[in-house]
Amino acid sequence: MLKRLLSAALVVVATYASDRAAEPVRYRLSFPEPQHRWMQVAAAFPDLTQQTLELRMSRSSPGRYSLHDFAKNVYDVRVSGKDGRELPATRPDPDGWTVAGHGGAVNVEYKVYGDRVDGTYLGIDTTHAHINMPAALMWAHGLEDRSATLTFEQPPGRTWRVATQLHPGSRPLEFIAGNLQYLMDSPAEFGPIAMRQFTVDSHAFRVSLHHTGSDADLDAYVKEVEKIVRLAGAVYGEYPDYEPGQYTFLVDDLPYAGTDGMEHRNSTVITWPSALASDRLELLDTVAHEFFHSWNVERIRPSGLEPFDFDRANLSGELWLAEGFTQYYGPLILHRAGLTDLSSTARSFTALVDTVVNDPGRHTRSAEDMSRMAPFIDGGRTIDRTNWSNTVVSYYPFGGAIALALDLALRDRTDNGISLDDFMRAMWRTYGKPGGSREGYVDRPYTAADAEATLADVSGDKAFARDFFSRYIQGHDAAGYPRLLARAGLVVRKTHPGRAWLGDVLLVTRNGVRVSTLVAPDWPVYATGLEQDDELQEVAGQHVRGESDLSIALGRHKPGDRVPIVFTDRTGRSTRATVTLAEDPHLEVVPVETPTAAQKAFRARWLGK
Ligand SMILES: [Zn+2]
Incomplete structure (x- = not known):
């Protein structure tokens, strides 16, 4: 099944490639010193028709909605032209390198530092290269429709494997993207990964796992992932046609990984700092969330x-x-x-x-x-x-x-x-x-x-x-x-019925006992003027030395009671006021005992x- 799917994928790539007369952009990623957490990138931009080439590092990454300015980790940038001579690059803004007089082709080499294993950034070390493409690859304005090839070089002494939604190329560690959008949407894990696969309704799914656990942990996990894949498919009645021939879960379960899940078109990156077994439900919830995105957001897109x-x-x-x-x-x-x-x-x-x-x-x-x-x-x-x-x-x-x-x-x-x-x-x-x-x-x-x-x-x-x-x-x-x-x-009921409440005020001990939260307009205590950073001294006659004193004071009262409050604001002005307590409004949803x-x-x- 997999072999058939792979050859189908190659036909697709050939079709994309033949649409484009120009040569692809070529990237080569190498890792001479992974212990120092940087990657060497060599990128070749051939067949250039415009006089100047605007090289860019991304400011944002698919699936993240904020700016991250990935250029901040790029250094030692060297640009050369068609004849190999070094070319000067001007900096139009913090994220760009503009190259003129290149003679029709530009090669750029740079180092990029990365030490964060999650769905947005770059993580290089002696155990793997965990690569989110926008955090790693320079690209060029005007070449967004070009195809690209990406080749990985083994770090010294390693025999790592690659897991990615990129299409396989003609050599073992070579991969292909039809255009910039697809390239940037295709993270890669290069490391000592374990891989499992399964098929549902003739669609292929792969789980790539980089972890410190056992094979038995992995097999148990993959069984649960398969259940999720089946039930998510049942919501829609069918699976998307995953362009590379399969969907890939790229999971890093490592003590130094962040807690994250990031959706992509034909894959997801899931990173987790604790062992598979310990945070099982949260991890599976992330699997279900990210996989659901392969319809909702990746294809049903705002x-x-x-x-x-x-x-x-x-x-x-x-x-x-x-x-x-x-x-x-x-x-x-x-x-x-x-x-x-x-x-x-x-x-x-x-x-x-x-x-x-x-x-x-x-x-x-x-x-x-x-x-x-x-x-x-x-x-x-x-x-x-x-x-x-x-x-x-x-x-x-x-x-x-x-x-x-x-x-x-x-x-x-x-x-x-x-x-x-x-x-x-x-x-x-x-x-x-x-x-x-x-x-x-x-x-x-x-x-x-x-x-x-x-x-x-x-x-x-x-x-x-x-x-x-x-x-x-x-x-x-x-x-x-x-x-x-x-x-x-299912019943919606008050979590703490009858409990007196003046607001969800949190306290911190810092030069006295101070309010560490903003005070919300719909809290009873808002009317007294209490605000973040103020020193809370007394509530209902109780001297306040911490949150437990506040609970004790309120525990003696019921909703509707009017109690005195004493506080000093951060300018030193003291206030004595009265607050009318309400009932704690927080809610919980629980099953009825006998439905x-x-x-x-x-x-x-x-x-x-
Ligand atoms: Zn999401």
């Missing part, structure tokens, strides 16, 4: 993400669907695959429902607005302070909660006749399945209006679709989760038992 722009951050208002719906399906697929139980699935719903109901950010920004925050919040920490804890809810749980509400609303209206699976399938048939006329591209990316029209179509109710989008996606409402979940025998026959039947249709 228009703002197509094509990917390596010079700037793409912007999309639809990440609540692209990421949030994927976030919802991860635990759902694990449950349907029999890999989790009802209480753990209910916990995943708790995280969605409590976030969307209680996080203050929903009142400031809609799900679409939150999606557009991705270029800022997907990059990690900022240097300046932000008020995001009050004004931003991540589009992952926000969109996941919207998916939960929509799935249950569709099922509720039709007695389980229509569900979110039907919506995803309709999006797939209209926007994903038509694919792209060029490998790595999507010809029919969707807009929010397209998604709403698809919902109108699937539900047969245009007014329902309009109402749902205007209230929960463009507006600021939270859906009626208690009623929706009750049909499946009715109707609830059991509903649950079985939804969660598959």
